[in-house]
Amino acid sequence: MKFVVSSTELLSHLSVVSRVISSKNTLPILDNFLFNLNGNDLEITASDLETTLTTTIKLENVTNDGQVAIPYRILVDTLKEFPEQPLTFDVNQDTLAIKLVSDNGEFNIVGQPAEDFPAKAVVDEAEKMTVKVPAVALLNGITKTIFATADDEMRPVMNGILLEYSAEALTFVASDAHKLVRYKRLDVQADQEKSFILPKKPAGLLKNILGKGNAEVLVEFDSKNAQFTLDQYTLVCRLVEGVYPNYNSVIPDNNPNKVTIDRLDFYNSLRRVAPFTNQASNLVKLSLKGNQIVVSAQDLDFSISAHENLQCQYDGDDMEIGFKSVFLIEILANISASDVILSLSDPSRAGLLFPAVNDNSEEDVLMLLMPMMVSA
Structure with a gap:
């Protein structure tokens, strides 16, 4: 098994797939990349048993097909130090000795048997549902929701992103019980209604590779596994x-008090006031009256406080409501519109945030945040 590959191209692909590799692998073989050379296609795979990521590089200078597992750490660390140049990999299939030849030197690595590498999960052909999704739709859906996922060992369904397919839209939902995000893509429809919960780690991996020039993603899934096929x-x-909670039941349908405000002004004000919140509660108070919103925080333990006045358009009753500042800042950071609408009912009920005007007519973004008790 022998092939020649560009050092920078190989490093680029390995840097992406190595993100799958866990620092606490139970199987030593998972600390390796699986190299599979078949014709002019070099297929490189990394896995943590739960998630498997494969990339393919087209080669021109190839001698003999073959497979070998190569330790990921020494290979990536070595490639990082090479300038752009062709590298020759010469693998002895009997001894698994790997000779890496560069312009100026030779590096010797010992590989592992390819057959020890676990087989990747397969989507059941009889059960699977197949949908083609624009890469930008999948990327935006994951980006807008992944920050709202939970880290809850008792409720693992909350630790992923729900993807719901229907005849009307593809809906992404994430929640940690304090905040909830619902992102709809109206330009993606399916023949039947089906859903699955995508774990946070593969969602993050997809977010990383979806921005690499892919136009469309083939999504195939059954009740246990999902496969996402991109260009490379x-x-x-x-x-x-598990079953995702009924998120629609917690979204209020009657929030008559509406604030329209410049998102960036609101975001920056919260960033300035947040250091003055009590470290335990992180409470920031919003006082709404007329066309003005007062953003305030205090920590009585340290005798510090801060407040800022912001202009807004407010249609509703005078109100004081509290939110956890870090959550409110996160939500505003993940809305791309210049103006946002904060829709409220009363200080004890969830507030809704969404763009005043959607930049994309195919998007429907809604973010929910539970309030905190404001002390008198």
Whole structure:
């Protein structure tokens, strides 16, 4: 097994797939990349058992097909130090000795048997549903929701992103019980209604590779696994088992008090006031009256406080409501519109935030945040 590959191209692909590799692998073989040379296609795979990511590089200078597992750390660390140049990999299939030849030297690595590498999960042909999704739709859906996922060992379904397919839209939902995000893509429809919960790790991996010039993604899934096929990458992951809570039941349908405000002004004001919140509660108070919103915080333990007045358009009753500042800042950071609408009912009920005007007519973004008790 022998082939020649560009050092920078190989490093670029390895840097992406190595993100799958866990620092706490239970199987030593998972600390390796699986190299599979078949014709002019070099297929490189990394896995943590739950998620498997494969990339393909087209080669021109190839001698003999073959497979070998190569330790990922020494290979990536070595490639980082090479300038752009052709590298020759010469693998002895009997001894698994790997000779890496550069312009100026030779490096010797010992590989592992390819057959020890676990087989990737397969989506059941009889059960699977197949949908083609624009890469930008999948990227935006993950980007807008992944920050709202939970880290809750008791409720694993909350630790992923719900993808719901229907005849009307593809809906992404994430929640940690304090905040909830619902992102709809109206330009993606399916023949039947089905859903799955995508774990956070593969969602993050997809977010990283979706921005690499892909136009469309083939999504195939059954009740246990999902496969995402892109131009140069294929990701297969085990899905989160369980039923996602009925998120629609917590979204209020009657919030008559509406604030329209410049998103960036609101965001920056919260960033300035947040250091003055109590470290335990992180509470920031919003006082709404007329066309003005007062953003305030205080920490009585340290005798510090701050407030800022912001102009807004407010249609509703005078109100004081509290939110956890870090959550409100996160939500505003993940809305791309210049103006946002904060829709409220009363200080004890969830507030809704969404763009005043959607930049994309195919998007429907809604973010929910539970309030905090404001002390008198």
